[in-house]
Ligand SMILES: Nc1ncnc2c1ncn2[C@@H]1O[C@H](COP(=O)(O)OP(=O)(O)OP(=O)(O)O)[C@@H](O)[C@H]1O
């Protein structure tokens with residue numbers, strides 16, 4: 313299989329002006345490439361900058377400096393096209409409580425300009441792939457957290473985009489539903505999708521990731537394949553060693 317850099321992040325920085333904390337450097341010179349048919353995992357402790365980076369990829373936030381391109385097109389020059397190329401799942405998205413899952417996912421298909429027959433076919437396909445048949449015609453307000461998360465996933469992927477950007481997609485799910493979502497992600501990789509996700513679950517990284525970036529305080533500490541990170545050991549150990557080493561180095565008492 314030939315590798316093609318589909319998403320490229322170049323020297324991205326993000327500074328938030330916070331009324332209480334002043335300037336917050338959430339990202340400092342972040343660069344990496346993600347490939348079609350591969351899963352890229354973004355790892356980092358709380359506050360590392362993962363959500364900020366994923367929101368910049370998804371065009372809901374602009375970088376302070378630097379750029380992101382998708383399939384060779386710089387996102388800031390054509391954000392609408394970038395959004396068509398991408399499905400972005402962030403944990404906080406709400407659902408219309410009175411709409412059924414089918415209505416909601418179909419409505420997003422309409423927003424993407426899909427015709428009726430394409431929407432029907434895609435909703436059926438996503439329902440089968442994500443195991444949504446039993447609740448597809450129930451109002452979202454009556455769904456469990458796991459069912460709601462499947463609806464969110466179906467909603468952002470209804471247009472079958474080549475890039476999936478998932479921010480802690482399994483964080484609230486039980487082990488069985490998380491497994492279903494991971495199988496779905498694996499199937500999407502097999503279909504050639506470029507998948508970028510953040511997680512705190514190292515088992516997910518072991519299972520899913522081909523490539524990994526470890527970020528800490530907005531900087532990339534490691535960029536490479538999962539196997540290069542783990543070096544024959546556990547991803548969790550390699551991750552902790554990197555992050556603890558960086559924290560020690562930046563602590564006030566550390567030699568400069
Ligand atoms: N809108 C904002 N205004 C000010 N600071 C922000 C804003 N959004 C994020 N930050 C800050 O940017 C930094 C990175 O936050 P971010 O949410 O990207 O981290 P994260 O890696 O996703 O963390 P977590 O694992 O907890 O989800 C943090 O210091 C956070 O407080």
Ligand SMILES: [Mg+2]
Nearest residue numbers: 362363364479
């Ligand atoms: Mg986050």
